């Protein structure tokens with residue numbers, strides 16, 4: 576395969592993000608990685624470099640499935656109505672999610688992205704007297720909110736194998752308001768088995784019964800490890816367990832801002848009380864509702880991601896670099912040099928890769944999985960940059 580510059584730069588552009596949201600969700604490094612050192616001060620909305628292969632934010636390179644895209648467009652016909660007064664409405668979507676998980680609509684909460692739910696859970700359960708337990712590194716949104724609320728954040732380092740240290744997290748959970756358990760974890764991509772997660776939940780319920788456990792399953796649909804099982808079906812019956820999922824990843828709707836959570840009725844009621852009424856736009860509801868109607872989409876899209884991910888993992892392994900076992904639409908590779916160096920060299924060749932993830936930023940880079948064609952072109956760039 577030849578890598579002409581024209582081929583490399585012929586690609587789509589992608590979405591931009593609001594400064595404040597980016598900082599809140601992913602920290603200041605993310606902003607600098609996205610915008611360059613002056614982005615935060617310019618007040619401009621960041622733009623992807625023209626034609627860049629964007630492997631930065633774990634988005635789905637294909638966007639929404641075509642029927643969902645059509646439904647999003649059709650949704651604009653209802654733009655003059657509140658999302659409760661159109662079909663499909665927010666309650667239609669809530670019922671569709673509940674049917675899928677085999678629970679009641681009263682066990683489901685919708686969010687403007689699962690990120691909104693991460694924020695609400697932290698608002699509901701952490702405080703200056705009830706600390707947060709999380710991992711390091713993991714997805715940062717919850718810690719950001721906890722710090723804002725004046726709560727202590729106990730960030731438990733990963734094990735040497737790059738896994739969440741569930742024993743240490745269970746110890747730290749005594750007296751905590753909330754535990755944030757990202758499974759699969761971002762940025763490592765690693766996943767814990769059903770038996771490990773269940774044992775963790777049982778331990779925390781025994782030793783700290785007031786503590787809420789938030790299992791973030793943003794990447795659930797991509798998992799290929801057979802020992803994994805979602806907690807979503809069991810959550811309604813488990814005291815103090817909340818599970819969040821998103822339409823931003825496998826369903827390709829990061830720009831539509833829609834996610835959901837599942838838990839026992841009391842937890843959902845509390846989270847509903849913190850919601851902005853009608854927080855999901857009509858086209859977003861319409862797209863998400865339609866995406867759930869096609870049972871063939873999910874396995875097809877998962878297969879596509881798995882193939883492109885395996886190609887990328889093989890590339891790194893064949894060149895002598897270790898990659899943590901990914902069950903997501905990104906990989907975390909030990910490139911043996913600072914991520915910042917790798918990132919700026921890749922960017923010069925038209926490939927954007929993930930931000931720094933302290934404390935592993937001196938050795939590891941996170942690379943989102945694009946289409947197979949994008950990964951083939953990106954790997955040629957990686958080869959050149961790492962040589």
Ligand SMILES: Cc1ncc(COP(=O)(O)O)c(C=O)c1O
Nearest residue numbers: 688689690714761793821823834
């Ligand atoms: C682990 C994890 N949780 C939650 C989110 C938030 O996603 P969204 O708000 O788009 O649903 C992300 C986004 O990248 C994520 O990686």
